[in-house]
Amino acid sequence: xxxxxxxxxxxxxxxxxxxxxxxxxxxxxxxxxxxxxxxxxxxxxxxxxxxxxxxxxxxxxxxxxxxxxxxxxxxxxxxxxxxxxxxxxxxxxxxxxxxxxxxxxxxxxxxxxxxxxxxxxxxxxxxxxxxxxxxxxxxxxxxxxxxxxxxxxxxxxxxxxxxxxxxxxxxxxxxxxxxxxxxxxxxxxxxxxxxxxxxxxxxxxxxxxxxxxxxxxxxxxxxxxxxxxxxxxxxxxxxxxxxxxxxxxxxxxxxxxxxxxxxxxxxxxxxxxxxxxxxxxxxxxxxxxxxxxxxxxxxxxxxxxxxxxxxxxxxxxxxxxxxxxxxxxxxxxxxxxxxxxxxxxxxxx
Amino acid sequence: xxxxxxxxxxxxxxxxxxxxxxxxxxxxxxxxxxxxxxxxxxxxxxxxxxxxxxxxxxxxxxxxxxxxxxxxxxxxxxxxxxxxxxxxxxxxxxxxxxxxxxxxxxxxxxxxxxxxxxxxxxxxxxxxxxxxxxxxxxxxxxxxxxxxxxxxxxxxxxxxxxxxxxxxxxxxxxxxxxxxxxxxxxxxxxxxxxxxxxxxxxxxxxxxxxxxxxxxxxxxxxxxxxxxxxxxxxxxxxxxxxxxxxxxxxxxxxxxxxxxxxxxxxxxxxxxxxxxxxxxxxxxxxxxxxxxxxxxxxxxxxxxxxxxxxxxxxxxxxxxxxxxxxxxxxxxxxxxxxxxxxxxxxxxxxxxxxxxxxxxxx
Numbered sequence: 004x005x006x007x008x009x010x011x012x013x014x015x016x017x018x019x020x021x022x023x024x025x026x027x028x029x030x031x032x033x034x035x036x037x038x039x040x041x042x043x044x045x046x047x048x049x050x051x052x053x054x055x056x057x058x059x060x061x062x063x064x065x066x067x068x069x070x071x072x073x074x075x076x077x078x079x080x081x082x083x084x085x086x087x088x089x090x091x092x093x094x095x096x097x098x099x100x101x102x103x104x105x106x107x108x109x110x111x112x113x114x115x116x117x118x119x120x121x122x123x124x125x126x127x128x129x130x131x132x133x134x135x136x137x138x139x140x141x142x143x144x145x146x147x148x149x150x151x152x153x154x155x156x157x158x159x160x161x162x163x164x165x166x167x168x169x170x171x172x173x174x175x176x177x178x179x180x181x182x183x184x185x186x187x188x189x190x191x192x193x194x195x196x197x198x199x200x201x202x203x204x205x206x207x208x209x210x211x212x213x214x215x216x217x218x219x220x221x222x223x224x225x226x227x228x229x230x231x232x233x234x235x236x237x238x239x240x241x242x243x244x245x246x247x248x249x250x251x252x253x254x255x256x257x258x259x260x261x262x263x264x265x266x267x268x269x270x271x272x273x274x275x276x277x278x279x280x281x282x283x284x285x286x287x288x289x290x291x292x293x294x295x296x297x298x299x300x301x302x303x304x305x306x307x308x309x310x311x312x313x314x315x316x317x318x319x320x321x322x323x324x325x326x327x328x329x330x331x332x333x334x335x336x337x338x339x340x341x342x343x344x345x346x347x348x349x350x351x352x
Numbered sequence: 353x354x355x356x357x358x359x360x361x362x363x364x365x366x367x368x369x370x371x372x373x374x375x376x377x378x379x380x381x382x383x384x385x386x387x388x389x390x391x392x393x394x395x396x397x398x399x400x401x402x403x404x405x406x407x408x409x410x411x412x413x414x415x416x417x418x419x420x421x422x423x424x425x426x427x428x429x430x431x432x433x434x435x436x437x438x439x440x441x442x443x444x445x446x447x448x449x450x451x452x453x454x455x456x457x458x459x460x461x462x463x464x465x466x467x468x469x470x471x472x473x474x475x476x477x478x479x480x481x482x483x484x485x486x487x488x489x490x491x492x493x494x495x496x497x498x499x500x501x502x503x504x505x506x507x508x509x510x511x512x513x514x515x516x517x518x519x520x521x522x523x524x525x526x527x528x529x530x531x532x533x534x535x536x537x538x539x540x541x542x543x544x545x546x547x548x549x550x551x552x553x554x555x556x557x558x559x560x561x562x563x564x565x566x567x568x569x570x571x572x573x574x575x576x577x578x579x580x581x582x583x584x585x586x587x588x589x590x591x592x593x594x595x596x597x598x599x600x601x602x603x604x605x606x607x608x609x610x611x612x613x614x615x616x617x618x619x620x621x622x623x624x625x626x627x628x629x630x631x632x633x634x635x636x637x638x639x640x641x642x643x644x645x646x647x648x649x650x651x652x653x654x655x656x657x658x659x660x661x662x663x664x665x666x667x668x669x670x671x672x673x674x675x676x677x678x679x680x681x682x683x684x685x686x687x688x689x690x691x692x693x694x695x696x697x698x699x700x701x702x703x704x705x706x707x708x709x710x711x712x713x714x
Binding site: 202203204268271272275278332333334335336337338339341343344345347348349350 | 362442445704713
């Protein structure tokens with residue numbers, strides 16, 4: 004995938020129209036056609052999409068990774084991203100976690116009537132930008148318009164296909180005792196940025212979501228011969244939840260040090276105020292990698308060379324065991340991490 | 353982070369733990385009153401640092417855990433009424449009433465919204481003049497002032513579609529109830545720092561004198577709690593029983609007098625049912641008559657939510673847990689029939705609940 008998808012950075016429909024999406028945009032007639040011709044096709048343009056077929060016929064090599072995810076976020080626009088960038092990066096990252104080079108995406112839009120057309124254009128533009136950055140093509144899609152339900156106004160489903168670039172499957176069962184756990188950056192930014200915007204919490208910070216694709220980084224590790232055993236992105240449930248899941252699935256213990264997990268001061272402060280644990284707050288542009296200890300420092304160097312800062316860190320190690328994740332706390336005591344029941348809710352006082 | 357990291361330093365923690373070991377020559381049982389303190393104790397494993405002679409008992413200080421089931425039933429019934437938006441704090445919505453929770457009421461189509469302050473609910477009432485906004489006001493003396501502020505503002509600005517379903521409770525009567533019970537094991541209290549920040553220390557002095565117990569106003573960080581325990585043990589070992597202040601960076605002797613004035617302008621003390629503890633005299637707050645138009649109990653049908661019997665009152669031992677009579681892990685249903693996914697009682701639900709803290713961190 005050496006060619007960069009082309010797109011028009013300028014808005015294809017004049018902003019002054021203040022047009023709203025109506026049920027007619029989903030009716031399959033001229034309004035639907037106008038949406039496709041004036042919004043999606045110009046922004047996502049590529050040879051496969053431009054065939055204007057119901058599906059796309061695409062070339063692949065190696066084994067294929069295939070994933071799908073639905074994106075529901077309120078508000079649609081948040082500091083550091085929007086539902087568009089989220090829907091591309093999230094699926095790109097799910098492919099990256101399979102050790103794959105992301106190649107093709109589908110994009111399916113379920114739009115509530117009343118959504119400003121200009122918002123949809125901004126979101127589609129954001130998807131085009133994220134796809135270009137990740138070097139994936141949006142090759143097929145669908146649009147439905149539904150009646151008002153009081154939600155955020157738009158849901159997006161993306162599915163993705165990628166070319167697998169690793170020889171061994173990256174699963175918890177591939178992890179070995181003695182492996183170390185690499186974390187690609189600080190945790191909790193996405194969850195706090197979205198919550199602060201949604202709830203109108205004024206933390207007097209310019210904190211932004213970490214929403215970003217991570218395939219470039221994971222492929223850099225793979226292409227430099229890092230023997231990855233498992234990759235996972237700490238989205239819903241945060242870092243703690245994925246580590247607990249991986250330890251249980253793989254049947255080994257994890258030991259980690261709370262102080263080695265980087266957390267931005269604004270995230271820490273907001274979490275302290277709201278009674279939330281940053282280890283359980285979602286990220287959208289981070290990953291953890293399980294790899295042999297002997298390759299740890301080289302892997303960290305490779306990533307930090309991409310980032311231009313010492314973001315990636317080793318945060319823990321794998322021991323033989325039965326699936327327990329234990330955390331050495333800031334004061335030196337040890338406690339076990341578990342899965343949350345439901346989502347974290349802010350406490351009263 | 354300032355005001356946080358210096359109260360979590362391993363060196364200070366170890367120093368205080370060592371001092372506690374040296375100071376304690378006998379067995380003592382100390383109750384931390386606040387759920388936030390219980391959470392810190394479990395999260396940081398502070399029990400691991402104490403000598404076996406010191407037992408920590410977990411008190412009735414989780415605000416959602418002590419909220420009476422019938423009040424939750426009433427909130428659920430209000431949420432189901434057409435035109436009503438029921439607002440409350442986040443961790444209230446999962447707490448079971450006698451039949452279901454506000455989260456389930458929301459899933460059935462009720463308009464239940466999480467707010468961070470009753471003033472947010474008041475702002476919603478201004479934005480939605482065609483809807484009835486009810487704020488389910490729970491919590492201790494810490495949250496009562498903002499509820500009072502919302503009531504006063506609603507009255508002053510004539511926002512007539514805003515009302516309060518009040519279920520505020522007061523700490524000192526609960527401490528007295530624990531001390532008066534026949535199976536009381538408490539030798540000393542760590543009083544809740546945030547409550548003392550608002551109310552000061554004076555309300556605790558008669559209790560400390562009458563029942564001869566040390567009461568230490570204590571903060572919420574590991575160093576705060578260990579220092580509070582040390583101060584309590586030092587008093588007990590010397591045969592003293594007085595009110596002391598560990599949380600000096602927030603608590604003053606007389607507290608936040610402006611907040612207290614606001615509370616007494618809007619509320620009056622009344623008998624109150626506590627979940628697991630029963631009805632305690634003068635242990636709750638209700639709106640004064642001049643705020644009747646903002647009182648959801650007066651505004652809506654009295655029968656709503658008043659019926660209903662607990663689905664498992666014979667099973668859940670929340671009352672014994674909230675009085676410190678048993679530890680959560682002593683309960684036969686703990687981690688078996690009772691888990692955060694299938695709670696038999698409120699302390700397994702809230703992040704500040706003792707059972708949930710044991711479940712998460714032990």
